[in-house]
Amino acid sequence: MSDLVLHKDLAPPRKNPQDLLRRREGLIGLLFLSPWLLGFILLKLAPIVASLVISFTNFYMINPDAIRFVGLENYLRVLGDINAGSSLAGSLGYFLFTVPVQLFAALGLAAVFSSDRLRAKPFLRPLFFMPSFIPAGAIFFIYLGFVDPQAGWLNRLIMQPLGLPPVPGPNTGLSYGILLVMMAMWSIGPGFLIMYGAMQSIPREIIEAARVDGAGPITRFIFITLPMISPAIFFSLVINLTSAFGGTVLLDRGFLFSFTLSPMEGYINFMIFERFRLGYAAALAWVMFAVTMSITFFLFRSANRWVYFPDEVNREEF
Helix, strand or coil: CHHHHHHHHHCCCCCCHHHHHHHHHHHHHHHHHHHHHHHHHHHHHHHHHHHHHHCCECCECCCHHHCCECCCHHHHHHHHCHHHHHHHHHHHHHHHHHHHHHHHHHHHHHHHHCCCCCCCHHHHHHHHHHHHHCCHHHHHHHHHHHHCCCCCHHHHHHHCCCCCCCCCCCCCHHHHHHHHHHHHHHCCHHHHHHHHHHHHCCCHHHHHHHHHCCCCHHHHHHHHHHHHCHHHHHHHHHHHHHHHHCCCCCCCCCCCCCCCCCHHHHHHHHHHHCCCEHHHHHHHHHHHHHHHHHHHHHHHHHHHHHCCCCCCCCCCCC
């Protein structure tokens, strides 16, 4: 009898079928994620780490054999580079101009679509979202052809027949400001859908109770709608921030294809393809990344004061 009890105690524990099922499901999920993980490691993570390593060298593309480790020399040079400082200030100005325009435009458009008086919403929603699919480079070329002082469509088809003065060319300050507004308004599609979805998720009982209490449309929008959709506003703000600072820099030496609305990105492009100083350009990119992350960190730290989190009672600070 004692031998039987001892043998039972030494027997290995039986595996739970639920644990085996979870492990199998986890392996299947990892198998489906493996193409994305492989692409992320090879095409994103590896170049990011390589750029960080290059930023600590004097990598000069014309003479790659003379590469050597220089430590923080590139970063110290950024602090004394007037062009880098002015480019970074220009990118900050671009962010301060375009992000509020995109937020207010998306918020206003979502408020209009949330009205019960608007008809044909299933047709109009895709119509306002579709422009965001068109690349920014294509919009830029269309704008150049539109405001060209010699053969532009605006002057020939509208301004001249109406006897109005011609619109200045694309290289003037006014034309550049119009381009900034148009680029900001052109890409509000995702933000508009995010705001609209958040407004649609507000319980109708709250709106009706406020209407019964005598709150007008503006009062309801300011004191009910905005606080309720503040998580969507916060999300759109972070996405627009990363888009304004970290937009695409087309790696092409041609001027038209290397054009960017962010001055810091243009300066990085200049350092790569005009000065061939890849080490210094990598340091500039990491400085820009540090500034972007600092602003993002500030936004997350301030989120507890103005963002409404209904599902998180004791929310920990970031």
